[in-house]
Amino acid sequence: MAMQVFELFLPSLLIGVSVAAPVGPIGVLTIQRSLQYGPRAGLATGLGAAAADAVYGAVGAFGVSWLIRALVAVRLPMVIAGSAFLLWMAWQLVRARAAPMPSPGGTDSGSLWRYFAGTFVLTLSNPATILSFIAIFGAMAGRSAIAEPATLVLGVLLGSAAWWLFLSSAVGRLRHRFDARWQQRTHQASAVVLVLFALWQVASVAD
Numbered sequence: 059m060a061m062q063v064f065e066l067f068l069p070s071l072l073i074g075v076s077v078a079a080p081v082g083p084i085g086v087l088t089i090q091r092s093l094q095y096g097p098r099a100g101l102a103t104g105l106g107a108a109a110a111d112a113v114y115g116a117v118g119a120f121g122v123s124w125l126i127r128a129l130v131a132v133r134l135p136m137v138i139a140g141s142a143f144l145l146w147m148a149w150q151l152v153r154a155r156a157a158p159m160p161s162p163g164g165t166d167s168g169s170l171w172r173y174f175a176g177t178f179v180l181t182l183s184n185p186a187t188i189l190s191f192i193a194i195f196g197a198m199a200g201r202s203a204i205a206e207p208a209t210l211v212l213g214v215l216l217g218s219a220a221w222w223l224f225l226s227s228a229v230g231r232l233r234h235r236f237d238a239r240w241q242q243r244t245h246q247a248s249a250v251v252l253v254l255f256a257l258w259q260v261a262s263v264a265d
Contacts, residue, residue, distance in 0.1 A: 070210040074217020077111055078104070083144055083255045084177050088222060089229050090151065090248040091173060094241060097230030102170040104222025106177030112215035113182065119207035133184075137263045140183025144256035147176075148249040184259070 078084075084107040092100030117125055129136075236244065 066206055066209045067213045070213025071217040071220075074108070074111065074214040074219075075221050076217075077214070078108065078218040078221040083252055084181065085225070086248050086251045086255075087147070087177060088225055090244060092226045092229035093233045093236055093244055095169075096233065097226040098170060099173055100226030100229060101222055102173040103177050104226060105219055106174040106179075107181045108215055108218035108222060109174070110178045110181030111218050112211055115214040116207070116211045119210045134263050136183045137259050140180055141256040141259045143176075143180055143183070144252045144259075148252040148256070151245045151249040151252070 084104065088100045088103045091103050117129075
């Protein structure tokens with residue numbers, strides 16, 4: 059039994075990493091905040107996405123069919139809301155002033171929770187993610203003698219969290235090499251990427 063659980067946990071851990079690793083709006087925000095405020099801010103940003111992945115993973119793993127149908131049915135307004143949120147964050151970055159040192163309050167507990175909550179909501183704004191987890195977990199359960207949804211979800215959560223810990227720590231080590239001019243350029247580049255992701259999300263559901 060323990061070996062079977064481990065055989066499910068390890069692949070789900072890798073799934074968590076693979077879901078988090080591709081460059082997307084959360085990755086851009088994690089990098090930007092790690093550079094500006096430090097690795098704690100970047101990690102809080104990434105963990106919000108990891109928690110949302112775990113929520114959607116749980117819905118898919120436990121097969122809550124009515125909730126899946128409800129979320130997919132409201133995919134369009136949720137994606138539009140998420141895209142609007144991305145545009146708002148891009149505007150905030152454009153207006154932000156670069157500072158050689160972390161801005162006051164940038165890493166206090168209130169700010170960290172705000173970063174976590176923001177990316178949690180942003181990641182939840184794309185309910186189509188559930189369909190990916192359903193397909194992946196369905197294939198894994200079909201190859202296993204037992205189905206342990208909680209093990210799958212825990213693996214996804216820890217794998218995703220491990221990636222965000224690595225990324226925020228690695229980027230945080232470089233932050234002191236960025237002066238005010240490079241910080242401003244980072245803000246502007248991040249804003250452009252967020253706008254492009256917002257437009258791409260809207261276009262993907264408008265077809």
